[in-house]
Amino acid sequence: MRLLSIIFSLIFAISIVSIPQNDAIAFTEQQIARGAYGDDVIELQSRLQYLGFYTSKIDGKFGYNTYWALRNFQEKFGLPVDGIAGPQTKKTLAGHSDYDEKWVKAQLKAGNQFTYYGGKPLDQQVVKNPNGGNNSAGGNGGGGGTNTQLPPKYTDRDLQLMANAVYGEARGEPYEGQVAVAAVILNRIEHPDFPNTVSGVIFQPRAFTAVADGQIWLEPNQRAKEAVIDAMNGWDPSENAIYYFNPKTATSDWIWSRPQIKQIGEHIFCS
Amino acid sequence: MRTMLVILTVAVIGLGAYSIDLHRDKENLQRTVHAQYTEKLTDASEKLSYLQRAVSQSLLFQDEAAVHNELDTIWRLSSDVRSSISNLPIDQEMSNDWLSYLGRLGDEAKKTAKSGDFDAWREKMPEISTNLQSLSEEWQVATTDFYRQDGKLDVWMKEVDSKEPNTTFDNVKKNLKDYGESDFPLTLSESDWQKKVGLEALQDSLITEKEALEKVKTLFPMIKDATFTVTKSSENATYPFYHVQFHQGVRLGYADLTEKGGHLLSYLVERPVDEAKLSQEEVLKKAEEHLKKLGMNDVAFVESRENHLAWHVTFARVNPSDNALIYADGVQLKIAKDNGELLGANAMEYIQSETIKPQTAKPIDWNTFFQDDVRVEEVKKIYTDNGQFDQRLCYQVIAVRGGKSSETFRVVIDAENHNVLKVEYLS
16 A cells, blocks of 8 residues: 555656646736737747647747637637637646747747657757858748738738838938838839739839849848838828839939829939 | 069050950840840730730630630730730830730730620720730830840840930830720729729818828827928829928827828837837727727727737728728727837828728528638628729638648628638738
8 A cells, every 4th residue: 555655656746747837937927819929929839839739830920820729729728718828828838838948949040940849859840940040030930031920911022022122222211211112112013004013013124223233132121121011011101102213313304204292301202 | 664564564464354354244144134135025025916816816706615715815915914014124104004004904804704794895805906906016116126236235225214215116105005095994993993092082171281280299299399390292192281200309200191181191100119018908908099099989900910119900990880890991000019109000091981882791601602621710791892993891701721730711702792802811
């Protein structure tokens, strides 16, 4: 009997050690739902993947893939199924999963492709980024892309290309002027007189000076990216313009014939 | 002296060799670019002929399948020629007119294939076929010069940039304009849409520059002590508005207000943003408070997206008669993550205010509409554009396909005729 109780105690002790109890250091206190982004979402996705509920890329963006995984977890663990990671859900999740923050963040920073399934050695779950270096975007598990949430009709590639164009064309302009340049690109895509893709508009011969003089290939700063994100979310300080030009440097007479709308910084915006 | 002479001679020879090399590189590069443009031009010209033939052939048949086949070809070829022409270094105005003409022809073919209204097509197309034939021939003549430059792209580019460009294009340009207007006149819906975008529905009285400034200070008290610069839109702007730029400490931004009634078009502030302190719930609450302060009480939440400085939150007007969301009357807010300050508001669409015609919603059996491995998670009634500038009552369905590695889609279906208007992949 004594031997039996010792064995039971040992089994209990082992099971306590083997079930990760990380709730003390898990998550922030904030409730997160669809649309959220950042460290809490990275942890949520990692823990859900550890338990096998989340099979997509760990990227810190709380989209539909994370939402369904969370709902499945809630259903399985008898929690209210709402797809929101509130205190109860977070506590239960942290109590049943492990999260090696340092390791996950290191993979994201390096731009490695990786997964975080429980019961499998971590070094077998990484495909190292062949470029080796730091990921300037700062968090792209699965390699490639930016750490930005965009309206569904735009891609990370659109953002990168447009940020290059905005930086090359208008880096010396006020923020409003940079958003306006991004808006002109988007207005052209919607306009029947222009190509209907971001790259089609930007690389249309003779359309943008930055393409002709190579400045489009300069590394854009965060401000140019922010300007593009605002334009993609609907802001248009150009008020529906499809052209703009710098009156000091414009060589085309034709551009002066376009109906002008407003001037922002050095650029006149036209319809 | 002799040594100097030798050094000088060697330097001159070296420099000469270097410049010959540089010149050769430049010529090689020019030839490569010229070859690319030649390929695009030849492709555009050839496909333009095929397109004209396809339009003509579409008038041959009574048989629906045969007409469908030609309509598909027209739609595909118009898109191909459009793509080739958009990649050519030609006059911007002519490029615009080409793209517009070809796009409209392709749209017309697609619309006819969908609606099955072949009589309207047969009535309209003989004239368009003739016009396209003449455009195609004029284009061949005008572009002959491109092949005559002996691979010298700079000669062509000089011609394009010239203030008095080659007159061989004059006919193409003129006819493109004329045919564009006669072959594809604006539809009633397009005309309504232009009026809407031009804010013609606004009937309020005009406000002064001073009143515009006061309105900005009232709407956004955070910047009431800023330094302001107010300018009015140019005379030729589609709608007149005031452009109010401001600067207050770390805040720099603008607000645009319509001259008619002083309605807010958009507002945007740039300022450094500290570390996030608010939860998602608090941000959304703040967004709703900001909306109330802006006087937008007839909208409902659509979606939100967090990025590293701010949240972008979208709302749409609720149709009072059926509570469906009118996506075309959207409002976007930008909320700072550190303290919930309103960093931006975009009400351009909201103030255009769509006129919604009464429509009926016929029920759909989702089990037969979607495949067996698709489950419908959410159905919502919305109004959205059907691609022909008409606002249609639709079912917005969030559908999930597959098992463990499932994929999520937003599918928008016309509630009356059950046409699928949009499908979006959601990750």
